[in-house]
Amino acid sequence: MFALAAIATLFAQAGQPAEPAPCCAPPDAATLRFAAFTQPDAEGANATEGMVYIPGGEFSMGSTDPLARPDEAPVHRVRVDGFWIDTTEVTNAQFKAFVDATGYQTIAERPVDWEEIKAQLPPGTPKPPEENLQPGSLVFTPPDHPVDLRRFDLWWTWTTGACWKHPEGPGTNIDDRMDHPVVHIAWDDAVAYAQWAGKRLPTEAEWEFAARGGLDGKVNTWGDEPIGPSHANTWEGHFPDANTTEDGHDRTAPVKSYPANGYGLYDMAGNVWEWCSDKFRYDEYARRVAANPGVAIVNPIGPEGAVDPRNPRSPISRVHRGGSFLCNDSYCASYRPSARMAAPPDSAMSHLGFRCVSDAPPPAGEQSHDAGPEGSR
Numbered sequence: 550m551f552a553l554a555a556i557a558t559l560f561a562q563a564g565q566p567a568e569p570a571p572c573c574a575p576p577d578a579a580t581l582r583f584a585a586f587t588q589p590d591a592e593g594a595n596a597t598e599g600m601v602y603i604p605g606g607e608f609s610m611g612s613t614d615p616l617a618r619p620d621e622a623p624v625h626r627v628r629v630d631g632f633w634i635d636t637t638e639v640t641n642a643q644f645k646a647f648v649d650a651t652g653y654q655t656i657a658e659r660p661v662d663w664e665e666i667k668a669q670l671p672p673g674t675p676k677p678p679e680e681n682l683q684p685g686s687l688v689f690t691p692p693d694h695p696v697d698l699r700r701f702d703l704w705w706t707w708t709t710g711a712c713w714k715h716p717e718g719p720g721t722n723i724d725d726r727m728d729h730p731v732v733h734i735a736w737d738d739a740v741a742y743a744q745w746a747g748k749r750l751p752t753e754a755e756w757e758f759a760a761r762g763g764l765d766g767k768v769n770t771w772g773d774e775p776i777g778p779s780h781a782n783t784w785e786g787h788f789p790d791a792n793t794t795e796d797g798h799d800r801t802a803p804v805k806s807y808p809a810n811g812y813g814l815y816d817m818a819g820n821v822w823e824w825c826s827d828k829f830r831y832d833e834y835a836r837r838v839a840a841n842p843g844v845a846i847v848n849p850i851g852p853e854g855a856v857d858p859r860n861p862r863s864p865i866s867r868v869h870r871g872g873s874f875l876c877n878d879s880y881c882a883s884y885r886p887s888a889r890m891a892a893p894p895d896s897a898m899s900h901l902g903f904r905c906v907s908d909a910p911p912p913a914g915e916q917s918h919d920a921g922p923e924g925s926r
């Protein structure tokens with residue numbers, strides 16, 4: 550289970566400088582696979598309420614902007630077929646409807662079997678205290694003073710009882726956050742919701758195409774203008790100890806609090822990270838270009854196996870996109886549409902959620918600019 554693996558990693562690394570963390574998300578140490586919970590499509594495969602149709606097309610995927618990381622290069626041409634996409638991140642209200650209908654229990658709510666995960670951790674990893682074997686998740690807990698930015702364990706705290714219903718742990722709730730994005734969602738949880746809703750997770754290419762909102766080759770979802778507090782819910786001030794909350798929110802914000810992009814999509818920059826369907830390889834773009842020189846890549850679905858230096862023991866590390874309320878240029882400018890991050894599929898954190906896409910037929914009068922089959926989605 551991610552949560553235990555993550556806390557075991559924190560225990561293993563506490564007191565010793567870690568490699569520079571690439572972003573505000575901690576690396577994981579192991580992967581346990583949980584079978585995705587599936588229910589018959591409760592809402593039907595063609596439900597498109599709260600979604601917009603993206604006709605598809607060709608765009609430049611990736612970035613070599615000064616804020617970009619190496620895994621965003623090389624920039625290459627990609628074509629995606631048309632698809633529907635949720636206009637917002639999945640909210641607490643939407644996720645509650647799923648749980649109410651199915652009784653689904655998220656990974657963060659499930660107990661931990663130490664023996665089961667021990668074999669997947671680095672040899673000699675100490676067994677965490679018993680309280681850390683109880684259901685829980687990692688919660689962002691800002692220090693009150695500047696800290697070494699390599700020490701992600703200084704702002705992530707294993708919190709027994711933390712889950713989507715209790716975002717900061719016991720004593721906290723979502724009563725006044727039903728229109729906020731759901732958090733503490735593992736990839737497996739997101740897939741379970743999508744299957745129930747008759748939808749699926751976007752591919753990484755679909756997500757980036759949608760996030761760009763028709764602004765091909767721009768740094769941000771709104772263009773090349775540097776980020777400001779009116780653009781998105783990120784972190785202002787000094788990370789991780791002093792958030793000025795100039796954008797109005799220190800953690801999640803209600804969806805639609807900031808302007809939509811050119812496709813009418815909200816929070817494609819910041820608020821919470823969003824899971825995609827692809828496995829992650831840091832060198833995936835270079836591999837694509839080498840295998841398909843001079844031509845656009847059609848409907849890429851990601852590599853067969855993951856290669857994630859941040860999670861070296863996770864063979865199925867999955868992509869998430871868009872950054873979160875923790876993004877700050879001093880540390881993690883992942884609110885940019887090309888920025889990539891990944892985690893094992895059983896990872897859940899207090900800034901990680903998702904949105905869905907659908908392959909329902911285009912609206913009347915619209916045509917998908919389909920390019921061809923290539924990778925099926």
Ligand SMILES: [Ca+2]
Binds near residue numbers: 782783784799
């Ligand atoms: Ca903020």
Ligand SMILES: [Ca+2]
Binds near residue numbers: 818819823872
């Ligand atoms: Ca987002």
